[in-house]
Amino acid sequence: MKKSKRPSTLFNLAALAAACLASGGALADPVKIGVIETLSGPQAASGLTYRAAARYAVERMNAEGGWNGQPVQLLEYDNQGGPGGAADKLKAAVADGVHIVVQGASSAVGGQITEDVRKHNLRNPGKEIIYVNVGAEALELTGEKCHFHHFRFSGNAQVRTKALVLAMKQANALGSRVYSINQNYSWGQDMEQAIVDNAQLGGYQVVEKTLHDVNKIQDFAPYVAKIGAAKADTVMTGNWSNDLLLLMKATKAAGLKARFGTIFLDQPGNIGNAGDLAIGHFVAHTFNPEAGGAEGERFVNDYKAKTGHLPVATEPQTVFGMAMVADALKRVKPEGGKLNVNQLAKAMESSRVKTPNGEMTMRAADHQALLPIVVSTVAKDAKYKADDTDMGFKPVKLFSAAEAATPAQASCKMQRPS
Structure with a gap:
């Protein structure tokens, strides 16, 4: 079967936008989140777990009101397991107007994305994007390669x-x-x-x-x-x-x-x-539901009801990391009908969420989540x-x-x- 060159969009906003405009509501541009993951090939088992968790997290964001009254859009890109593919897909995400890119499977891919994001932001002031790292754990990403628009929500x-x-x-x-x-x-x-x-x-x-x-x-x-x-x-x-x-x-x-x-x-x-x-x-x-008691059980039951399986491996940390993004989004208002990505990044520096295993916060010094x-x-x-x-x-x-x-x-x- 021939693969589409464009990403899949999980949420169709056209009808909602038309209804809001008809009722006189002022709409800001929707927030777009792009998952750039290994969705095919021998490493796809890891990439697909990140995608499942991102879908769940965005669905939960939208159930809680999205951003500025609009659903958050989720787009998906297959990096095919390598840094070169990730670089190409990041360009596609930029062209599609993505504000936040999410990736976790492989520090080699993460290293490519974080450097490309850094360079893009330097060259395009006012059109910045944020890299939400939910699994690339190489120390250099929060060491010599750290930068303002990279946030890691996993360990190292x-x-x-x-x-x-x-x-x-x-x-x-x-x-x-x-x-x-x-x-x-x-x-x-x-x-x-x-x-x-x-x-x-x-x-x-x-x-x-x-x-x-x-x-x-x-x-x-x-x-x-x-x-x-x-x-x-x-x-x-x-x-x-x-x-x-x-x-x-x-x-x-x-x-x-x-x-x-x-x-x-x-x-x-x-x-x-x-x-x-x-x-x-x-x-x-980063998570064990049994260690989370009743709260852990509630989370895994809800996740299974929404996705068809219990959360495994890197899925919980992705959900909790995206919850910290959602926490920051709630504290950022539109500017000229658009999301100010730099303001979002500043808000993310003080994000904190309570997980079933304990509180998770962001360390502003290096953008490493403490979890x-x-x-x-x-x-x-x-x-x-x-x-x-x-x-x-x-x-x-x-x-x-x-x-x-x-x-x-x-x-x-x-x-x-x-």
């Missing part, structure tokens, strides 16, 4: 690894020999460094470090053999999408007994691929099951945003418009 390697190490140590599940395996690009390199940096905190030795190509390894059996030969107690990895799915598959095939400490084990398919060998593995993630982190372990008595198995993620420790936070990087030199 230092935040997640610190929580993971503390919780696993407290649970006597860390051991003294840790193997580090990560993807060889900015995010994976950050994870490797974080694993080394937290060795003293965790009381372990990093027995070996491996960086591998991203999305190119079809058989992880040789890597699993190396892990076994190193006699590692724990394997720590920031791998995601296909690289984690195939790693889990290889551990099952080899019967590897080492415990895993992960960042993205809650991505759909990982538990199914690992089978019962996943029991006792850990994940440091709760939950460390969970795979268990059969978890309340919510994963991958149609009898296993799920049972909370081990909930860290508040303040407890999970690490300091802003000195390399971020935030410059704001005058």
Whole structure:
């Protein structure tokens, strides 16, 4: 089937606009949000979760009144999994009048988008756009590459690894020999460094470090053999999408007994691929409904009613990040019938929302969200099951945003418009 070159628009505003004009209501230009995600190819499993969450979040924005009495428009662009595709789709989004771009799958793609947004805004004063980063966690994005129009609503390697190490140590599940395996690009390199940096905190030795190509390894059996030969107690990895799915598959095939400490084990398919060998593995993630009690249950039930599935992996952080955008939009009034994007960015610097796991705020110094982190372990008595198995993620420790936070990087030199 031939694909359209134009994005799909989820909300048709024509009838509403005509009705409002007929009744004499003054309309400002609608706010447009563009999701630029990996919606096809081997990494699509990650991109599609971000899209599902963005759809839910925008639907909720509109149920609460949209902006200036109009529904917010959501447009979707398939970046096809690479920085080049993302650059092209950003140009398309700009041409379509998008005010906010949303992306999360891959720090390599995020690095491309944030730099293109920065350059566009410098060249086009008065026509700025904001990059809402809901999952690209490379440290450089809130470090040397930070800028006023980039906001990250997820964690980063230092935040997640610190929580993971503390919780696993407290649970006597860390051991003294840790193997580090990560993807060889900015995010994976950050994870490797974080694993080394937290060795003293965790009381372990990093027995070996491996960086591998991203999305190119079809058989992880040789890597699993190396892990076994190193006699590692724990394997720590920031791998995601296909690289984690195939790693889990290889551990099952080899019967590897080492415990895993992960960042993205809650991505759909990982538990199914690992089978019962996943029991006792850990994940440091941004949400666990069981840790959220009644509020967590209400959220996941509403999400399932609207989308057809429980929120998984990066979907909750995307919803909560978009809720912070909605909070800021409520505090920004139209100027000349248009959204002033710089005023929205200033409002976003003070956004805060209450999530079922605790309060989430934005740190103005580097535009890194401060958010709760939950460390969970795979268990059969978890309340919510994963991958149609009898296993799920049972909370081990909930860290508040303040407890999970690490300091802003000195390399971020935030410059704001005058």
